[in-house]
Amino acid sequence: MAMNIKRPNGTEDVLPKDVYKWHTIEKIARETAESFGFSEIRIPTFESTNLFLRSVGETTDVVQKEMYTVKAKETEFTLRPEGTAGTIRAMLQNGLLNEALPQKVYYMLSCFRHERPQAGRLREFHQFGIEMAGSAAPSADAEVIMLAKTLLDRLGLKNIELHINSIGCPSCRAKYHEALRAFFEPHKEELCDTCKERLVKNPMRILDCKSPICKEIGKDAPVILDYLCDECSEHFEKFQKYLSKFGIKFIVDPKIVRGLDYYTKSVFEFITTEIGAQGTVCAGGRYDGLIEQLGGQHTPALGFAMGFERLLLVMDKQGCDYLTPKKCDIYFATMGDAALEKAMELVKGLREYGYCAEYDLMGRGIKAQMKYANKIGAVYTMVLGDNELNDGKARLKEMESGEEKEMILNEKFTANFENEYFNKILDVMDDENGSMFAFAGEDK
Structure with a gap:
């Protein structure tokens, strides 16, 4: 009977043949964040609904239309729609803000929003994000953008524009709100119900x-930059100055307001035009009032998040390089029970050294086993049968070149194989067209 259960709409399966792309982003993101002094944090998949009502904002699309909320007896929980609120909650609850400042953390997590699924916008999506708490300095704004740009550069992305803006503090934003109400009031009946x-x-x-x-109505609306107070204006000017010191090009874009209510002062987006309407690959900014809003002492903070799915869309579009998928280092093709037992002994030793070693688990004939070894991309193969066991030696075959070398099947087999593998990698490094990623033994 055919299975008629499918994955939920707006979700994706990441298959083994594609997961190496995700590993590439995860590896480079983790190494980049840690080189900037950030440490990993892991938070729950769901939080109290009130956390998002207080932080994200009740008038946002996220809260009004997109959150997945469930009730368990008397308690209401929401699957996290973004990573910042839960991370700040964890910092507060676990006393991280009482330690040396700034506190700098990063995360990789899944988020959930009920949206119309399309390319680059799913109902379950994945983010890499960072949060820095404790610094009000505009140099911190430039620092987190430098981290984001460094990561995008290391991933190989090109033609990515940085757009920045300041949305001010509560004081200057109040005057801006008055100007916006005066502008939109004559068009009130034309606005959608949500915007009314x-x-x-x-x-x-x-x-x-x-x-x-x-x-269309809002394209000629007043811009926030004309309403910034002296403090916010000075912060924005220094922020731009420090970006220039880092050699980071940017576009001042007054239309960037960000979709969540907790943002203040600096906001930014890294944007590409190569994946259609969903062109923002990284977005963030400052949220100096969020920690206090969630019950902590006034502590300035800022951060960003970038979506894995959108990064992958751009990387595939631009032909960026990925780390080579892990391959089987050696496959043992066996004939008979004695050979199978010997293969089990050999793979145990090799695996303890970190190699990917496999042998037949299907009871196939030798020809079928070699076909399987070829399909899984085994770098080396070795046939074991009665003759090889009696002689105490077998031939190691490099699949790509067809070259063979006799190996002794004794307690030094693992070390001899490692030497063979290491020498082959050195040969590749000597080849001007070679690559360290040509073999799966990268971390050995």
Whole structure:
């Protein structure tokens, strides 16, 4: 009977043949973050719904339309729609903000939003993000952007533009809200129902509306940069100065307001035009009031997140390099029970040294075993039968070249194989067209 159960709409399966692409991003992201002094944090998949109501904002699309919320008896939980709120909650609850500042953490996690699925926008999606708590300095803003750009560069992405803006502090934003209400009030009846509500509660959110009509109305709206107080204006000027010191090119884009209410002052997005409408591959900014809003002492903070799925879309589009998938280092083709037992003994020793070693588990004939070894990309193969066991030696075959070498089947087999593998890697390194990633033994 055919299986009629399919994965939920808006989710994806990552198959073994593709997971090496994810490993590439995870490896480079982790190494880049740690080189900037960030440490990994892991948080729950779901949190109290109130956490997101207080942090993300009740007027946002995320809260009003997109959250997955469940009730368990008297308690209400929500699958995390983003990583910042849960991370800040974890910092507060575990006392990290009482330790040396700034606190710098990174995470890799899945998020959940009920949206219309499309390329680069799924209902379950994955993010790499960083959060820095404790510094109000504009140099910290430049530092987190430097981290993001370094990561994008190391992944090999090109033609990515950095757009920045300042959305001010609560003080100067209040004056801006008054100007926006005055601008949008004559168009109130033309706005979508959500933006009619936003006009009262948070008119700046209208600028982030996806409705074509609201976008058209808002294109001539006042810009926040004309309403910044002296402190926010100075912060934004220094922020731009430090970006220039890092040699980072940017575009000042007054239309960037970000989709979550906790942002203040600096906001930014790294944008590409190569994957259609969902062109933002990294977004973030400063949220100096969030920690206090969640019950902590006033502590400035900032961060960013970038989506794995969108990064992969751009990397595939641009033909970026990935780390070579892990291959089987050696496959033992066996004939008979005695040979099978010998293969089990040999693979045990090789695996203890970190090699990927396999042998037949299907009871195939020798020809079928060699076909299987070829399909899984085994670098070496070795046939074991009665003759090889009686002689105490067998021939090691390099599959790509067809070259063979006799090996002694004794207690030094693992060391001899390692020498053979190591010498082959040295040969590849000597080849001007060679690559360290040509073999799966990269970490040996």
